[in-house]
């Protein structure tokens with residue numbers, strides 16, 4: 001798998017190993033941490049842009065399928081440096097697909113994102129909803145899906161693109177999110193810095209005016225990868241699957257949940273809305289239930305509790 005030293009990737013590696021998969025992690029450690037890779041996994045420090053090396057690694061370890069998570073993921077950075085995101089994320093998956101072709105590997109689980117939907121018109125977005133990504137990051141994730149569809153036709157690959165919603169929490173404190181691009185770690189960082197956490201806009205057409213998102217525990221998300229990989233082993237399948245809880249929470253509700261978990265009022269403040277932030281993005285999760293037999297098991301409080309435990313144990317490197 002690619003990106004196994006990262007926040008989500010480390011959880012996916014853990015779940016795959018627990019389900020008796022043999023795992024080879026390919027990661028360049030650009031944002032990931034080697035200490036997150038369990039010793040039962042084989043580690044190859046490698047940037048995925050080197051197609052020849054990737055194909056050699058696949059052949060050397062008799063790889064039969066790929067779980068692809070390595071990518072750049074900061075939406076804001078993608079707005080200011082779009083070509084970096086096109087280069088890394090689209091260049092990355094092109095290189096990977098080419099290496100798979102050279103090594104005759106035909107199955108891939110791909111980490112896509114709810115960012116492909118943009119500003120949805122439906123209360124809940126399903127896999128056939130319109131895609132209007134609002135950032136170069138979201139565009140690169142969508143193009144990744146197109147490349148999978150193209151290689152299904154051209155090279156007979158089988159694939160599952162998991163569209164992750166807002167990922168929170170940790171299975172173990174040492175596997176916490178070390179980045180601070182997501183809401184919950186952003187709140188923790190603000191509190192550590194004795195600043196008031198920001199709610200970006202409270203005039204959206206939602207129940208309390210702040211944006212609504214679908215938050216998913218990283219352990220539940222990791223388990224969806226195991227089921228997706230197993231599905232590709234046992235049957236012929238190609239498709240996109242949303243991975244969320246199907247339940248929306250507003251930013252203010254998340255702030256209140258954090259207050260409850262840490263036992264202290266977070267005393268947030270309202271600031272300007274961020275360009276490109278949709279009012280509401282919540283997953284329709286029927287397809288995950290029917291096709292993967294998967295559903296989320298953790299609620300928001302358990303996500304925030306595990307994230308808080310991880311944050312206290314391991315302050316982020318870039319905090």
Ligand SMILES: NC(=O)c1ccc[n+]([C@@H]2O[C@H](COP(=O)([O-])OP(=O)(O)OC[C@H]3O[C@@H](n4cnc5c(N)ncnc54)[C@H](O)[C@@H]3O)[C@@H](O)[C@H]2O)c1
Pocket residue numbers: 002003004005006007008009026027028029030031032033046047048049068069070071072073088092111112113114164165166167179182
């Ligand atoms: N975190 C979220 O909320 C979220 C939501 C939707 C989708 N995603 C997607 O999930 C995936 C993993 O995200 P994450 O939060 O774990 O990010 P992360 O930055 O923690 O992990 C990415 C990993 O990929 C590695 N990597 C990056 N570029 C590489 C390259 N060119 N070659 C080899 N390794 C490389 C990094 O070193 C890191 O270990 C990404 O594809 C991201 O777009 C994340």
